[in-house]
């Protein structure tokens with residue numbers, strides 16, 4: 268696919284909550300990270316973004332929160348947006364409630380507002396605690412409260428559950444689903460966890476070679492649980508699309524032996540041209556990270 272050259276217009280705020288990205292390109296030196304990348308997120312829609320390590324997921328998220336700029340392309344995002352990172356990034360010298368209202372104007376930074384936000388994430392009794400006394404899951408719930416108290420039109424989640432244990436992660440999935448249903452922001456979740464993407468998202472996009480190579484509607488009823496033929500079929504499709512293989516030297520296009528030649532219909536409605544090349548996949552759902560830069 269050739270790079271579409273669009274005048275670098277930078278960020279344009281939109282009020283609806285929608286995200287609109289067209290022809291986004293980003294390079295670091297000779298490395299082309301995003302090449303003619305398109306993505307739309309409708310107001311209130313939850314989109315998960317998957318991709319191999321180093322494919323550019325975090326770069327895209329940074330572009331959406333203006334920590335990076337595009338070289339070319341159109342990027343429109345709501346100005347009211349919040350980000351939750353893998354690490355909670357709480358200020359250790361501030362009590363929990365002050366962390367929740369950090370950066371807000373004096374009029375909006377009341378203790379009552381912080382307590383209400385903490386109650387939503389099940390931490391009403393922790394307002395006076397210090398960050399160092401919290402568990403990893405509690406600290407991440409404070410980060411969620413801090414993000415949501417701003418009533419963002421766009422919530423950006425950069426692997427927010429990756430550092431949590433499996434049980435806490437399951438609880439966080441349920442909490443995030445509940446909070447998103449209540450606050451209804453548009454959401455972009457960057458994750459390595461394919462199950463997490465299927466459990467939470469309305470759509471799952473795959474970033475590969477700088478492009479959006481797959482954009483699939485997750486057509487499964489909520490609340491969702493792991494397992495079942497439709498869930499497994501979608502998981503295999505996503506694994507194959509990301510290109511996960513146990514052996515980097517392996518033939519690039521080997522049929523997936525775990526999948527029958529013609530599987531039952533997938534819970535996928537492709538939104539754009541999808542080039543799913545069958546390849547060797549492994550029955551695990553977390554895309555391994557090769558590097559840890561954070």
Ligand SMILES: Nc1ncnc2c1ncn2[C@@H]1O[C@H](COP(=O)(O)OP(=O)(O)OP(=O)(O)O)[C@@H](O)[C@H]1O
Pocket residue numbers: 295298300318319320321322323324325326327556557558
């Ligand atoms: N500031 C930077 N300067 C130079 N190269 C960068 C910079 N930021 C990212 N990169 C490179 O861009 C590529 C994409 O990085 P990015 O962090 O966006 O990938 P990712 O898909 O989020 O990876 P991971 O899943 O491992 O977190 C990588 O090759 C990375 O080394």
